[in-house]
Amino acid sequence: MNVTLIFLAAIGAIIVWWLAGQRLTSKPWLETGSVHLPAHDGADRPPVPAVKIGLFVFLGVVGALFSLAVSAYFMRMASADWWGMPVPRLLWVNTAALILSSAALEWAKGEARHGRMERLRPALAAALALAVFFLVGQIQAWRELVAAGYVLADNPANSFFYMLTGLHGLHILGGLAVLAHTTVKAFASEAATDRLSLRVDLSAVYSHFMLAVWLLLFALFAGWANDFVDLCRTLLS
Numbered sequence: 001m002n003v004t005l006i007f008l009a010a011i012g013a014i015i016v017w018w019l020a021g022q023r024l025t026s027k028p029w030l031e032t033g034s035v036h037l038p039a040h041d042g043a044d045r046p047p048v049p050a051v052k053i054g055l056f057v058f059l060g061v062v063g064a065l066f067s068l069a070v071s072a073y074f075m076r077m078a079s080a081d082w083w084g085m086p087v088p089r090l091l092w093v094n095t096a097a098l099i100l101s102s103a104a105l106e107w108a109k110g111e112a113r114h115g116r117m118e119r120l121r122p123a124l125a126a127a128l129a130l131a132v133f134f135l136v137g138q139i140q141a142w143r144e145l146v147a148a149g150y151v152l153a154d155n156p157a158n159s160f161f162y163m164l165t166g167l168h169g170l171h172i173l174g175g176l177a178v179l180a181h182t183t184v185k186a187f188a189s190e191a192a193t194d195r196l197s198l199r200v201d202l203s204a205v206y207s208h209f210m211l212a213v214w215l216l217l218f219a220l221f222a223g224w225a226n227d228f229v230d231l232c233r234t235l236l237s
Contacts, residue, residue: 094137101130105204115192
C-alpha cells in the first residue's frame with residue numbers, strides 16, 4: 001500500500017506541476033483553427049490543446065495501473081513460493097535503446113519547433129527504429145529466459161516479470177503506431193506544420209513517460225527497488 005501511495009503521489013505531483021503552468025481556463029476545445037506554437041517572447045502563452053490534456057490524463061491512469069501492479073509485486077514477494085529470476089544482460093541493451101529513442105524524440109521536438117524538416121525526418125526515423133529495436137529485444141529476452149527454464153507458470157516471480165514487461169511492451173507498441181504515423185506524415189510533408197509539431201510533442205511526452213516506467217520496472221527486476229522500499233518504510237514508520 002505504501003508503494004502504491006508513493007507512486008501515485010509522484011504521478012499526481014508531475015501532472016499538477018505541468019497543468020499549473022498551462023492556461024486551463026482558455027478552454028482549448030472551443031478554439032478553432034490550428035494549434036499555435038509558443039511565442040518567442042513568452043508574454044502570451046497559447047492555449048493548451050485538448051488532446052495534450054487528454055494525454056496527461058491517460059498517462060495518469062496508466063501510472064496508476066502500473067503502481068497497482070508494482071504494489072502487488074512487492075506484496076507477493078513475501079510469499080514462501082517466491083524466488084527471484086536472473087535479469088538477462090540483453091535488458092541493459094534494450095534499456096539503452098529506449099533511452100536513445102526518447103532522446104531522439106526530444107531532438108525531433110526541437111527540430112519540429114524550428115521547422116527544420118531535413119533534421120526532423122532522421123530524428124523521427126531514429127526514434128522509431130530504436131523503439132522497434134527495444135520491442136524486438138524484449139521478445140528475445142523472453143526467448144532466452146524460456147530457453148533457460150524460466151517459464152511463465154514456474155513461480156510467481158516469473159509470472160510477474162512476463163506480465164509487467166508484456167504490459168509495458170503493449171503500451172510501447174501503441175505509442176509506436178502513433179510514432180510511425182507521425183514519421184510517415186513528416187516524410188510526406190514539405191514543411192513543418194503546427195499539427196505535425198503537436199504530433200511530435202505528444203509522441204515525445206508519451207515516450208518519456210514510458211521510459212520512466214521502464215526504468216522503474218528494470219530497477220524492480222534488478223532488485224534495486226527493494227532498498228528504496230525499505231528506506232521508505234523506515235521513513236514512514
